[in-house]
Amino acid sequence: MLLLLAHIALAQAQECPNVQDSVDKAYVAFEDAETELAREEIQQAYQSLGCQQEPVPTAALMELYHLDALTALSAEDVQGATYATIRAISANPSVSPPQSMGPEIAEMHATWSARLKDSKVTLMMEDPEA
Numbered sequence: 001m002l003l004l005l006a007h008i009a010l011a012q013a014q015e016c017p018n019v020q021d022s023v024d025k026a027y028v029a030f031e032d033a034e035t036e037l038a039r040e041e042i043q044q045a046y047q048s049l050g051c052q053q054e055p056v057p058t059a060a061l062m063e064l065y066h067l068d069a070l071t072a073l074s075a076e077d078v079q080g081a082t083y084a085t086i087r088a089i090s091a092n093p094s095v096s097p098p099q100s101m102g103p104e105i106a107e108m109h110a111t112w113s114a115r116l117k118d119s120k121v122t123l124m125m126e127d128p129e130a
Helices: 002-015 019-031 035-051 058-074 078-091 103-116
Strands: none
Touching: 019 035, 019 058, 035 058, 058 078, 058 103, 078 103
16 A cells, blocks of 8 residues: 555656746747747646645746746736736745846836835645645
C-alpha cells in the first residue's frame, strides 16, 4: 500500500510543471513574437501554482506576474495587464519590472504602486490535510 501511495505521489509531482520552466518557455515564445503561445505558457504556470511540492521562489513569481502584464499589454488586454501588475505589487511592492519590458509596463507599475501603497493583502494558507 505504501509503495502504491509513493508511486501516486511521484506521478503527481511529475505532472506538475515547474513554474520557472513555464516562465522561461513563455519568455522564449514572447521573444519569438508568439504572444498567444507565451500567454498559454503563462496560464500553465498559474495553474501549476496549486500543485507545487515546494514553495515557489519569489523571483519566479515576480517574473511570472511581470511577463503576464507584458504579454497581456501586447495582446491589447489592458485589464489582464492591470491584474497582473496588481498581483506583482501585492506579492512584492519593492520589485519593479525589468527596464527591458518598456516604459508602459514601468508606468503601469508606478501608477498601481502609488494607488496600492497603503493597502494590505491578507493571505490564508489552506491545510491540504483538512
